Amino acid sequence: MAIRVGVVGCGFIAQYTYLPALAEIGAARVDVVAASDTVRERVDIALDQFPGATGYTSYDEFLAHDGGMDLVFNLTPPPLHREITAQALVAGCHVYSEKPIAATLEEAEELTGIARDNGLSLFAAPSTTTTARMVSIRERIENGEFGHAHTIKAHIGGLGPAIWREYSGDPKVFYGKGVGPLIDVGVYMLHAMTGLFGPATRVTAVGGIVYPERTSLTDRTLGEKITVETPDLLSINLDFENDRYAHLFTTYAVPATKAPMFELYGTLGSASIGGGQWYDGNGATDFYFRDELNVGDGWQNDVATPNSLPLGGILESGLLHAFDCLETGSENVLTPEHATHVLEIMLGALSSAESGEAVKLATTF
Ligand SMILES: NC(=O)c1ccc[n+]([C@@H]2O[C@H](COP(=O)([O-])OP(=O)(O)OC[C@H]3O[C@@H](n4cnc5c(N)ncnc54)[C@H](O)[C@@H]3O)[C@@H](O)[C@H]2O)c1
Incomplete structure (x- = not known):
């Protein structure tokens, strides 16, 4: 039924x-x-x-x-x-x-x-971990294809919803306390990082407010001034157990970038996901494997992701997961414990950027 x-x-x-x-x-x-x-x-x-x-x-x-x-x-x-x-x-x-x-x-x-x-x-949400691509990268890690997968580096953001002309919501919310680029979009990367490496143990961050005021370019609120109340740029470092690390750059203060959105580095190989690839969860990934592994040397670009889902979007993969779980009783991986841990990382990063101190993390999932 x-x-x-x-x-x-x-x-x-x-x-x-x-x-x-x-x-x-x-x-x-x-x-x-x-x-x-x-x-x-x-x-x-x-x-x-x-x-x-x-x-x-x-x-x-x-x-x-x-x-x-x-x-x-x-x-x-x-x-x-x-x-x-x-x-x-x-x-x-x-x-x-x-x-x-x-x-x-x-x-x-x-x-x-x-x-x-x-x-x-x-x-x-966010369901970054349930896309076909992330499931397959996780399997490659578990199969040892990257050797010791030790670091993830991610970049996400732009100028934020103040410049999305067609946005029908209120862009002001995104620059107010309790939101900002970290809570709005950085969260996708933190779910991916912790989904692949497990709970983080410590967070340090620098960042602040680059644009104290924004002018809305969305059709509904065109020309309205927005006071920026939370960091619009954050550079965050995470420690994990087992000599693993991650770096996240998240912002509403950068007009454009050519940086890859997500890269994973191991002792034997790397994975790289560009901006043109990221939003299709069934989409291709670039891989580099060292020749000790006998799977070729150099970059292999646009490697197809196996086991595509019927819907390719990141958000959509979470819906499919939820219906699977409720229909079959299979395990929910979009757990509130995971989201709580990511929330602790985000609150810790904001606090570290303000105090200059590293913040130890206590929650786990
Ligand atoms: N906009 C995006 O691209 C995007 C992407 C991914 C996730 N999200 C998340 O989705 C959520 C909604 O974002 P949005 O962009 O759709 O915002 P939005 O403002 O367009 O939509 C939110 C809706 O909630 C309604 N609402 C407010 N109070 C309510 C209440 N008490 N009862 C019932 N409805 C109420 C509002 O009238 C509005 O229609 C946010 O948590 C956001 O982080 C947004």
């Missing part, structure tokens, strides 16, 4: 990615029964796509939807994640939450506890 789905937050990412993906996964697996947003027109956009669903502008009424829901997608803005997720779990629904899981470690741990105590799954 199809899983009964409710969507709360019918804004940009719902319209752009989640609703089309739910439609594409298909009615045999997904039955979208309810949609909620405080703005009526956005509810109606969701109902256009799923005419059988019921629309709500009240979250309480949504949670009391006649006929029930199995899984709620929380696609609201970050400051609301904790509250919306907690209420859906208490109402007895599995939850798939957009990132970040919550604003503080205490909140994230509380959500983990509510899910566990009620025997419910909490799927925490």
Whole structure:
């Protein structure tokens, strides 16, 4: 029987990615029964796509939807994640939450506890680890193809949503306290790094605010001034157990770059994912293997990823994973414990950039 789905937050990412993906996964697996947003027109956009669903502008009424829901997608803005997720779990629904899981470690741990105590799954985005590409890189690491895989270097960001003309949400949110490039996009890389290397043990960072004020170029808020309240540039270093390291550069202050988005280095080889490759989770990767391994020398560009998923997007891979888990009882890898650990890294990085001190990490997954 199809899983009964409710969507709360019918804004940009719902319209752009989640609703089309739910439609594409298909009615045999997904039955979208309810949609909620405080703005009526956005509810109606969701109902256009799923005419059988019921629309709500009240979250309480949504949670009391006649006929029930199995899984709620929380696609609201970050400051609301904790509250919306907690209420859906208490109402007895599995939850798939957009990132970040919550604003503080205490909140994230509380959500983990509510899910566990009620025997419910909490799927925490971002789903960087569930793409076909990351699954295959992880297998290559485990098979020893890179020798000792010791370092990951990642670069993500640009100038941020203030310059996305077609963005229908509020770009201001992304430059305010509690968001910024680290929480908004750096989080993808931190999930990938920790997904491949396991929990980090220490974080150090430098960074700050390059642009104290931004001017919105999005159509909806054109010309509005945005005060930047959180670092728009951060250079972060992580230590892991077993002599492993990672570096993340994340920003809303860089117009353009030719840096690869993600590179992995081992004693016997490297993997490199460029900006043109990164967003297709089924897409190709460049590899370099030293000839001691007898698999050739030099770069092998655009190596196809095996075991493509039916949907190639990074976000979409998480949806497919959640439906697989709920249908078959297989293990959730998008755990709240992992998201909590990444939240600790992000809060530690912000604190380290301010204090100049390294921050030891306590959580694990
Ligand atoms: N925009 C992107 O490219 C992108 C990509 C990946 C993930 N995300 C994540 O998705 C989430 C949403 O981002 P977005 O860009 O879609 O923002 P958005 O502002 O376009 O959408 C959020 C929606 O939530 C609604 N909302 C606010 N309070 C609500 C409430 N109490 N009950 C019901 N609905 C409520 C808003 O009216 C809005 O329509 C964020 O967590 C963001 O980090 C966004």
